[in-house]
Amino acid sequence: MNPNPRTGRHVTGLAGNPMTKVLPGQLSLFDDLDAEVAPLPGPQTAAPSLYDSPSRGLVARTAEVEAWRARYGNWSSIRRSHAWEVHITCPDTPTARCQPTVLSADLRCDCLDNCCCVGDLLYRGACRGCDWEGEPRNQENAAVEDACDHAWPGWRDLPVVPRVPEDRKRHGAWVDRVATHYPTKWLTDGGPIRTRRSGLATRHVPGRTPFGGYDLAAEDPADAAASSTPHDGDPPAQRDS
Template identity: 40%
Template sequence: MAETTGQIDIFEMFAEVAADDQARHEKIHGVPSLFASTTRGPAARLAEFHAWQSTWGNFDSYRTSHALIPGTCEPSQPTATCQPTSLWAGLHCSCTWTLREKTCHCVGGNLHRAACTGCDWEGENRADSDEAVCDALDHAHPGWLDDLAIEIPDRPHEKTARWSTKVTATIGDRPQGWPVITRRAEGHVGNRCVPDRSPWGGYDVAAAVARAHLDRQHRSTHLKTTPTKGSR
């Protein structure tokens, strides 16, 4: 422990005590998981995750914390109205150093969940980020799938004013944050939902993704309305 002009550095002493307490907590309990946190809202979840990092460190923090947070490119700042975003959590095993001798119950892989930057609503857990985005669009912009019937050509590499004007002229004006559904060209690098690429600052959703989401809705509705055996 360092001394300054013959005196003990009280701040360094406190830091050492805190480090010892943290090491003891790690050894007994393992590093705490944020997956079951009751915190809601993208910004609040990010703040909680950053607080976790300040205590337990940045190394492998996404996997170790299992925190549900917005993806790197997903919207996270609070908005005055409901706007869609998606969260993800890394559920890969980190037991090799967090749980020591305890039995591993890790799920593995990534999990995704719809969220809203305007309120604390969150959707169901999904295996795919695009499913989560579509769930969030259902919440923030009901009726967005009605635009699926209008064919919008594949967007240019960069969103341009000319393309935005053409899209607006084709389907009409829409509220702030409304998505655009585009027909991706054959051989396109992917169908990922891209934020801030519609003329209204919303997601660009591939038509194939939107159709798959609509099909899931129809199947879900059918299952809910079909009587089960013995229910009559």
């Protein structure tokens, strides 16, 4: 208790006064005044970007972004942290062998107008079985291909095969047919397949084989040549690339 000796009340305007003493647990008016002068550590300025973090691998990335959220909050954390996280719909479960997945980092801004940011949504291949990560890419498919180069080298030479039937009862026959054209245990170990696609359906889709492998789009060369002309019906079932 250090009231002004003359008035018996606390006074303002004496910040930095060495005579000021504050008991433990007592609010110091003078400390508050100092804080108003110093720049406020608001979340916008204090929260660091994780984009250039040296962390690699899903485990380290997840731990890092969880620590970031615990400290700086969950709101809009994907944009505020610019962290590399497993991209939406892409698999994040650990695997015994190397298996592909994709991380994305959001560099887009929240400017309302007069924006001259170069931000974008970026992708990079990653592995669920080890800490490998690929280089940042502008397209998700390119990141998937990097990850398949890592986990399933040789996938580019695979023959294009029929799409996986929607009807699960036909999966057995599909597996029997495709396995004869693919390396031994490729399918059952969760390896990717290549299927002919066209139009807008050219995304590399995770988890689409009966064993959880990627379905990689092999764009029809004729489709590219025909430009915007849509195809009627399915393309030929089996064609070598």
